Amino acid sequence: MNQSVGDRAVVLGGSIAGTFSARVLSEFYREVIVVDRDQVVSVSRPRRGTPHAGHAHGLHARGCLILEELFPNLLRDLRHAELPVGDLGEQRWYFNARPFRSTRTGLPSVTAQRPVLEGYFRDKVAALPNVTFLERTDVLGFLSTPDARRVTGVPGAFEGSECRKCIRSRRRSARRRHRPRIAYSGLAGGAGIPATGRAADDDRSGLHHTALPTLPGHAQRHAIHQLHHITPVPARAFFGQVDHTTCILSLTGILGDHPPTDPDGFLAFAKTLPVADVYEQIRHAEPLSAPACFRFPASVRRHYERLPRLPERLLVLGDAVCSLNPNYSQGMTVAAMEVMALHRHLSRGTPSTVAFMRAVGRIVDNPWFISTTSDLKYAGMKGPRGLTARSGNAYVTRLHHAAVKDPAVTNALMRVAGLIDRPTALIRPRVLLSAMRRQGSGSGPAR
Incomplete structure (x- = not known):
């Protein structure tokens, strides 16, 4: 443990960003509490808080390299579990139906299922002696000093078997009483706070993902460490192995051209892709589930870094700052970059909220530019x-x-x-x- 910054830190949300935050905070605080309304520890299947988890995911390059620092032997462990770890440039990439020339880049790429990756990271963090996951607990808001310059606590309510109406009632009651259930000396994580002063940027794409886990028989031998990324206007496909027995095909449509969720319609949509081998490899495959749809209406960025003043002891990162188009596989890597900025700021003592949010803003600038500018190549995109x-x-x-x-x-x-x-x-x-x-x-x- 590094030099202690405080007694207790609270992370709102056990997401990827929240889990990474807890890992970093554990080096600087005597106690770290992660609060989530779901059950998250030892969960290896999609949950209500991550509706996109059943789709193809990628943890690429910089994210892998950062997380190898926070979780030593990460890539070795994933390979030992027979999860796909390969070189980013040796995967099969198609843009506008043209195959890129394969090359060894030295950049790692992991295409395991999102719940499996989340489970790995979360179990590692939950095993730390000073980290506690407070599950099935609803956060009722924030408490602050009378001048609202510093956050002082997080009231919470155990959800248990209560209905959402009861939780909302408890939230209103707790706000009136101003009695914190959890006191803390620092906060970081993937939880949002109301934006004040400026509206969020909004890149509206109307993106629809439809995914189908498959066991493609003979194609299984050829899909290892391979990812089809096909970008004609307006459809895309991501196809690759997610473990030693399973492949996932995620089809993406925008601007009203959406992959159907019925099996026949899904297959017909795949047949329209300009690279025929995707359809050929799945048409005789055994589906492991019905196609599942995930809608992503817009990329959203909240510019906390532009605010002249923010409450101290409240740090925001992850999707609460910027929710990126999942087509570009940037989310987990951006979260990893943000928590390393958190580590640098904590190494200098209690971080200034304004200074930290400016650092996060600089981190988000490039991935936001890449994804939103790339989206504008589609004629119907506003x-x-x-x-x-x-x-x-x-x-x-x-x-x-x-x-x-x-x-x-x-x-x-x-x-x-x-x-x-x-x-x-x-x-x-x-x-x-x-x-x-x-x-x-x-x-x-x-x-």
Whole structure:
């Protein structure tokens, strides 16, 4: 344990971001309490708080490298459990129906199911002697000093068998009494607080995911460490192995073109993909469940870093700051980057809320730019298409063509997608020259 910052820290939410936060806080606080309204410890199946957990997920590059620091032997443990761990550039990537040239990047990629990854991290954190998970407990709000400059407590109510109406009643009652059930000296985690002063950015995509776990027989031998990422307008597919017996196919549609949830409709949608081997590998596969739909109406970012004043001892991260389009597999990595910023701030003592939120804002800038700018290449997507978006998407289209022949371009794209490099790395001379030589055909940015 590092030098103690305080006696107790409370994490609101046992999500990925909350679990990572608890791991970091355990080094600086004598006691860490994680509060969640669900049962979360030793749960390896999708739960109500994570409706997207049944779909294809990826923990890539920078996220893996950071989490190897927080959870030593992570990749070794996952391989030992026969979970798919591979190289990001050696997976099969298709953009606009064109295959990227495979290359070894040295960047790790994990495509295990989200509940399995969550269970691994959560069990490791729950085993720490100074961490307690307070499950099936509802948070009733925040308590603060009279001038609202510092948060002083978190009142909570055990949910048990109570209905939601009873919980709401207890919340109102607790606010009137101002009696905290939990006192603390610091707070961090994936829980939201009301935004004051500025509205959140909203990138509205109307995204629908439909996933089907399958056991694809002969395809099983060929899907190991492979991910199909197909991006014609407007459909995408993510197909790959999630453990030693199972593959998952997630189909994505936007702007009203949504994958159906009935088995026949799901298969028919897969048949329309411009890369035929996805359909060919699943049409005789044994489905392990009915197709499951997850709707993601919009990417949302809350700019806490722009506020001139925030309550001290209240730190916000994870989806409570920025909920990113899941197509780009950035969420877990961004959470890992945020908790490492938390570690740096705690190493200097009790962190300033304003300073920490500015650090989080800087972390979110690049993944937000990548995902929202990429979404604007679709003609029906609403949003301002300035010169940066138009020229950037046109240039990335050239890079996609170049990556079909040039493994160096594949490597550059994977490093940016894995949040190792900033997008400006794509205009380095070697990559730029390849893009200019291989313009290729295809649609430019939406105008």
